[in-house]
Amino acid sequence: MKKMFKLLTSRMVVFAVLIVVQLAVFVLGMIFLAEYFSYVMIGLEVLSLLIVIYLVSKPGNPMYKIAWLIPILLVPVLGGLFYLMFGNRNISRKIRRYMEIIYLKAREVIENQPKQVSEELKKLDPIAYKQSYYITQKAFAPVFQNTYTKLLTPGEVKWEYMLEELKKAQHYIFLEYFIIEKGLMWDSILEVLKERISAGVEVRLLYDDLGSIQTLPDDFREQMENVGIECRVFNRFRPSLDVFMNYRDHRKICIIDGNVGFTGGINLADEYINAYEKHGHWKDTSIMLKGDAVWSLTILFLQMWGNTLSENDIDFEAYKPTKSYPTDGFVQPFGDSPIDSDLIGENTYMNIINNAKEYVYIQTPYLILDHEMTTALCLAAQSGIDVRIITPHIPDKWYVHAVTRANYAELVRAGVKIYEYTPGFIHAKTIVSDDTYAIVGTTNFDFRSFYLHFECGVFLFRASTVLDVRNDFLQIQQLSEEITENDCEKVKLPVRILRALLRVFSPLM
Secondary structure, eight states: OHHHHHHHTSHHHHHHHHHHHHHHHHHHHHHHHHHHOHHHHHHHHHHHHHHHHHHHHSOSOHHHHHHHHHHHHHSHHHHHHHIIIIIOOOOOHHHHHHHHHHHHHHHHHHHTSOSHHHHHHHHHOHHHHHHHHHHHHHHOOOOBOSEEEEEEOSHHHHHHHHHHHHTTOSSEEEEEESOBOTTHHHHHHHHHHHHHHHTTOEEEEEEETTTTTTTSOTTHHHHHHHTTOEEEEESOOOSSOOGGGGOEEOOOEEEETTTEEEEESOOBSGGGGTSSOSSSEEEOOEEEEEETTHHHHHHHHHHHHHHHHTOOOOOGGGGOOOOOOOOOSEEEEEEEOTTSSOOHHHHHHHHHHHHOSSEEEEEOSOBOOOHHHHHHHHHHHHTTOEEEEEEESSOSSHHHHHHHHHTHHHHHHHTOEEEEETTEEEOOOEEEETTTEEEEESOOBSHIIIIIEEEEEEEEESOHHHHHHHHHHHHHHTTEEEEOHHHHHTSOHHHHHHHHHHHHTGGGO
8 A cells, every 4th residue: 555655746746737637627628618619619620730840841750640641530520630749849939949059169169180190091991981970970979099999788797897997086977867867887886986976076966757767766866865875857747738759768878087987878777787677687788988088978968957057157077088999990989869850860770771781680679760760771671681589578568579570571571580588678879890890879660869868889890898788699590489471470460450550650659
């Protein structure tokens, strides 16, 4: 009873109820007006018609358009209004203008970086240069050498390395995570942070409110401030019909003194280190950077930190790396943001797929693809490229897993090899090709990561870590079950219908 009461009175449940109440009042109000005032109904229907014309004519993802066209055409009285409220991805001018100020300041810092590494890459490999050039132009993130990289998997390994590096901090520690939960992992990290604070180290912590709303107490920020940690919450969740609530900080970044950085799929909660079994064995990956390339991760953190404070006077230069390491290939950390129209996360993946000569191996927890990504994967497989994808066998969300499986048949028929990780849940987000190119980061193969989340990743070219990403994939494949065309055909009709419906509306999930 206590657990039930705690759940029902939690901020998540209370806010969800308030949002439902607001939505119900809005819907009933519109129905009432439309029923008693014919011109209101006519106006709403005309609005829906104009929005349909707008959606059909505007550039953009066709699956996203279809997901909205169906409800608008079925319920024209309310469909158009719902699209204006929830379908328009544009952030308010005030928020956009403020974020752009910070990004422009960061861009000025980045543009002052030497261009020699990029020029060397251009001479060495035109395909790698093309990918790097795109990232530099769209994400304002340069390519680096003088950087050591190491793939860390599973989460237990990242936790061990992270604790070791945190203990060495002399000047500052920056942490930015989607999910934080009190337990073995976070408590051990917090103890190190407290010890470093007592030694004079500056510690900043940034977490996503909705990502951690069910895992942290409401006064968590105050608790952190009381022990000396500067703590900020990204996009605090409010009980309002606000499209900006959809935009979440899905990044996972740890920076130590500007010289050591971590990113990847691993949050700060016990399931990520298999301290307990949540969805079977939790398979995840992270990457550690040491050297010049950490600078880009630091800039990403400071940008987001400035966003939460409504502060744009940030001294980026004060947090530059002070140590270089022997060069091990080319390393290019980058971020992706929903405030622009550039799908950097998806496009960097597609660049690798489209330019593959021999193989492409992908690990992702969710396979919720738009038309462009599906076409790229199928075309690569049909062109003789060995395309393999590993997804979970044990889901964390049944409906998302249903959409993932709904994508299998088309891919498998085109020659893509799909595997499900039978011991549990794959949360890794990696892609590797031809023993030469790889990305390790936070971006899933789904609509939320591509369109709605703040994400980050690390593009690698001819780094030893590229081979580690490949070898990790092949090891996990041995523990996975291949999905055949026969498996897809044996799916029962009711399940197919459900999956098809979920797939149609997957862009809105």
